[in-house]
Structures are given as C-alpha cells and as structure tokens.
Amino acid sequence: MKSAVVLLPGLNRDRDMIAALTKISGTPPVTVWQTDSEIPDVDxxxxxxxxxxxxxxxxxxxAARMPVMRAVSEMAAKGVMVIGVCNGFQILVEAGLLPGALMRNTSLKFVCRQVKLQIANANTMFTRRYQxxxxxxxxxxxxxxxYFADAExxxxxxGEGQVVFRYAExxxxxxxxxxxAGIINGQGNVLGLMPHPENLIEAAHGGSDGRALFESALGIAA
Amino acid sequence: MIKARITVTLKNGVLDPQGKAIEHALSGMGFDGVGQVRQGKVFDVELAESDKAKAEADLKAMCDKLLANTVIENYSVAIT
Structure with missing residues (x-):
C-alpha cells in the first residue's frame, strides 16, 4: 500500500503523520506540496x-482552495482513500469532500487532552480492525x-452510518x-476526524489505540 | 473602480459562542438591556470594474466560493 501526505504552510502534525504511516506500513509516504496539481498513484x-x-x-x-486539493478531489472521486485529521478534517469540509462545518468550540477554549471515542461504524475501510x-x-x-450540519x-x-467516531462517556x-468526532463520505473512502489517531500508535505514546485505523486503511493484518 | 462591503453573519439557529461571550461581557461592563449579540465579518473589496451588475455578480461568486461558508453563514453585498 502506497500513501501520500499533503503538505501546506502552517500544518504542524505532518511529521507525526509521516512517522505513523512509515512505522505502520513500513514505507515512507510521498509528500505533495500545496501547489502540486498532480498526486502520484497511491492508495x-x-x-x-x-x-x-x-x-x-x-x-x-x-487550504481547501489550493491546487493540491483539486488533485485530492479527483483522486477521491476515483475511489482513493483520503483521511483528514484535525485541520485536515476542516480542509476536507471546506473543500466540500465532506458535509457540514467545523465551528469554534463552545467553550471558546483550545482543548488539548485525551478523550474517549466510540467506534460508531466498524464497517468502513478505516475502522474494520476495530469492534x-x-x-x-x-x-x-x-x-x-x-461539528455542525443542518437537520437534513x-x-x-x-441514517447511512456515516458517523464513524463519536465522543464517548x-x-x-x-x-x-x-x-x-469523525464522519465518512457516502462513497466510503473519505474520512475526516478531529482526534489524532497518529499520536497514539506505540507504547512510547502511552498506548496504541489509534494504530488499528491505519492498519485498517493500509490493509495490514492486526 | 468599484468599492464594496461584504458582510458575513452566522445563520439563525447556528450557535454563536463568541457572540454569547461578547453579550455576557457587555452586560458585565454595566451596559444594561443588551439582548442577543451575534458576531460576524466585514470585507471591504475594491474591484477594477465599472459595470455595477457584473461587479455584484462577481462579488456574490466570491462569497459563495470563499468568503462565506454557506453551510453556516449568510452574506450580503453592498456596493458603496
């Protein structure tokens, strides 16, 4: 399985994502820059x-209006898996690849902590290694x-099982x-979530609960 | 040249925690009788265009494509 990581000015979790994909798939992802209008053939x-x-x-x-996102949209339409984490989720929503909007936290505060997530749909390409x-x-x-979306x-x-992760307890x-906490598109190949699974993949992180997401997407046996 | 002012506000029914915080701050400062406060954004845009109708159409397209997120926001365009 080959992967690519999108780089944009101001992102700061790119190296964490590259490290997670490298450690779990065994192959470093290719990187694509905001002005790239083509993305190499990846899964x-x-x-x-x-x-x-x-x-x-x-x-x-x-970010959603940069050339690289047109390329991401084209690849997504062909069925390539796309995952957006945190700002990546916000970019996918702004690009129209996922519905709804991400608004200011109701507390008006930046939150940096650990939460619990329920796997609301374990029947997706990104969550099949979870129960x-x-x-x-x-x-x-x-x-x-x-996250906000209109009633319809x-x-x-x-109704369609597109809510994949929910904050629990x-x-x-x-x-x-x-x-x-995270949703998938109707086609089932574009996932966005606010939590950071790439930051919980090995013992040094204090746990590896996020690992199965990448193993699911990369088709790696648990 | 045409100058325009675009105002972007949250749609009714969309929770505005920033507006709420401002509302509480105003009450706390002693401004009595402050009802609901909703915050938004203003963009002053200059256009190298003389046709008012064309400018208005362009400005609306700018709002739809970038300046407003029409999932949660409304906009208005005023040519000044």
Whole structure:
C-alpha cells in the first residue's frame, strides 16, 4: 500500500503523520506540496493537522482552495482513500469532500487532552480492525472542532452510518452535534476526524489505540 | 473602480459562542438591556470594474466560493 501526505504552510502534525504511516506500513509516504496539481498513484492520501494558512478566514478555508486539493478531489472521486485529521478534517469540509462545518468550540477554549471515542461504524475501510461500539482513547488538540450540519444532512449521516467516531462517556470536548468526532463520505473512502489517531500508535505514546485505523486503511493484518 | 462591503453573519439557529461571550461581557461592563449579540465579518473589496451588475455578480461568486461558508453563514453585498 502506497500513501501520500499533503503538505501546506502552517500544518504542524505532518511529521507525526509521516512517522505513523512509515512505522505502520513500513514505507515512507510521498509528500505533495500545496501547489502540486498532480498526486502520484497511491492508495491513501493523508491531510495532517495544524493551522494551515494561520487559520485565516476560517480553519481550512484557504487550504481547501489550493491546487493540491483539486488533485485530492479527483483522486477521491476515483475511489482513493483520503483521511483528514484535525485541520485536515476542516480542509476536507471546506473543500466540500465532506458535509457540514467545523465551528469554534463552545467553550471558546483550545482543548488539548485525551478523550474517549466510540467506534460508531466498524464497517468502513478505516475502522474494520476495530469492534463495533468499541471505546478507544485518542488525543485531541483543537480550537474549532464543533461539528455542525443542518437537520437534513445530519439525518442522512446518522441514517447511512456515516458517523464513524463519536465522543464517548461525556468526553465531548467541543460541543459537536450528536457528539460527532469523525464522519465518512457516502462513497466510503473519505474520512475526516478531529482526534489524532497518529499520536497514539506505540507504547512510547502511552498506548496504541489509534494504530488499528491505519492498519485498517493500509490493509495490514492486526 | 468599484468599492464594496461584504458582510458575513452566522445563520439563525447556528450557535454563536463568541457572540454569547461578547453579550455576557457587555452586560458585565454595566451596559444594561443588551439582548442577543451575534458576531460576524466585514470585507471591504475594491474591484477594477465599472459595470455595477457584473461587479455584484462577481462579488456574490466570491462569497459563495470563499468568503462565506454557506453551510453556516449568510452574506450580503453592498456596493458603496
């Protein structure tokens, strides 16, 4: 399985994502820059977290209009897996690859802590190595993770199993609607989530609950 | 040249925690009778265009494509 990591000015979790993909797949991902209008032939494209373009205008808004995101959209339409973490999730939403919007946390505070996540759908390319309903731990670090979608979109997301991760056991850190932490597109190949699974993949991180997400996507046996 | 002011505000029903915090701060400062406060953004845009209708259409496209997130925000365009 080959992967690519999208690089944009202001991202700061790119090296964590590269390290996670390298350690889990055994092969370093290729990197693509914001101005690249083509992405090499890969199975998985990851958009890491951070503060692309300083979060100017809205989180992810400028990044979503860069040439590389047109290339990501084209690859996604062909069925290539795309994962956006934190700012990467915000970029996917701004690019229209996922529905809804990510708004300022209701606390108005930046939250940096560990939360519990429920696997709301274990039947996706990204979660098949988890058990349905399983509770895992994951770090979060964001200021704008408050997921919002209009009632009709929300009904569709819930009805079609597109809510993949939910904050569990009262750990919702941002006020997101229905405790939504991560969603997938209708086609099932584009995932966005606010938590950072790439930061919990080995003992040195204090746990490896995030590892199965990458193993699922990369088709690696547990 | 045409100058325009674009105002972007949150749609009704979308929670505005920043507006709420401002509302509470104003009350705390002693401004009595402050009702709901909703915050938003203003963009002053200069356009090298003389046709007002064309400018308005362009500005609306700019709002739809970048300046506003129409999932959560409304916008208005005023040519000044």
């Amino acid at each position: 998985l494209i990851a958009i890491p977290g951070g503060f692309s373009f300083g979060d100017y205008l809205r989180c992810g808004a400028i 349905p309903g399983q509770i895992i731990r994951s770090p979060v670090a964001h200021h704008d993770g408050n 979109t929300l009904r569709r997301l819930e 009262g750990t919702n850190p941002n006020g997101s609607i229905n405790d939504i």
